[in-house]
Amino acid sequence: MVKIVRKKVLNPSVTLLEVEAPLIAKKAQPGQFIILRVDEQGERIPLTIADFDRKKGTVTIIFQKVGLTTELLDGLEEGGYIRDFVGPLGLPTELPEGAKRVCVVGGGVGCAIAYPQAKGLHAAGLSVDVIAGFRSKDIVILEDEFKAACDHLYITTDDGSYCEKGFVTDKLKSLIEAGNQYDVVIAIGPIIMMKMVAGVTKGYGIKTLVSLNPIMIDGTGMCGGCRVSVGGKMKFACVDGPDFDGHEVDFDELMSRNAVYRPEEAEQKERHTCRMEQLAKSMIQ
Secondary structure, eight states, X not given: OEEEEEEEEEETTEEEEEEEOHHHHHHOOTTOEEEEESSTTOOOEEEEEEEEETTTTXXXXXXXXXXXXXXXXXXXXXXXXXXXXXXXESOOOOOOTTOXXXXXEEEGGGHHHXXXXXXXXXHTTOEEEEEEEESSGGGOOOHHHHHTTOSEEEEEETTSSSSEESOXXXXXXXXXXXXXXXXXXXXXXXXHHHHHHHHHHHHHTOEEEEEOOOOOXXXXXXXXXXXEEETTEEEEHHHHOSEEETTTBOHHHHHHHHTTTHHHHHHHHHHHHHHHHHHHHHHHO
């Protein structure tokens, strides 16, 4: 079990939790993830390590409330405990030798994963630009943190309610065409966003890494649930990734596989909500 030492609501659907996990904090690197269970009956879900503090012995995770498990996780408070918290898992992000200038592109809650990448690269002395995209101003997260972890921060919103109107791909293309020469682009966010970013960079011949989030169970390569097609070969995101060459990933297959259990996930969430409502009514009566 790990103790929650800090909880912060970043926006109505995204929450940050900092937990005491000294052994994981000691080994964690940008790009790696953990797998947790909220309680004994809970499902296992992977979450990228958003930050870590080796001196304090803490690990930070940031998640979006999209299903039953993340709803239950959001219900925990400071001083509470998470039943299982295992990691660090996966391979740390590795850049091509000699890379000096990087553009990190994050979309929505994917910015929580982009942040440790930018922070780690900036701390290592690389020149780092960050493009963070959101649907609207009210869901912007980690703006101050990004400002401290990069050379230039560009925020885009789909509706133009904050900073620049447009998509992250629009901003990336404009920066490249303005003469910014990036050795590597790192894209993290919705699958379709990563696919579009890879499409832009492929035309310019820029090495592109994407962090994949397929269905995952054990995190050790045994179950095969997280298999993805990269360069025509089968890879396991939990042990071969989660970072892969964005120009070789079969994004369409990944989107199809990720949607397989959505009806069951929605049903489980609805069933839990109904039970909680019935319990609340019985208590009132």
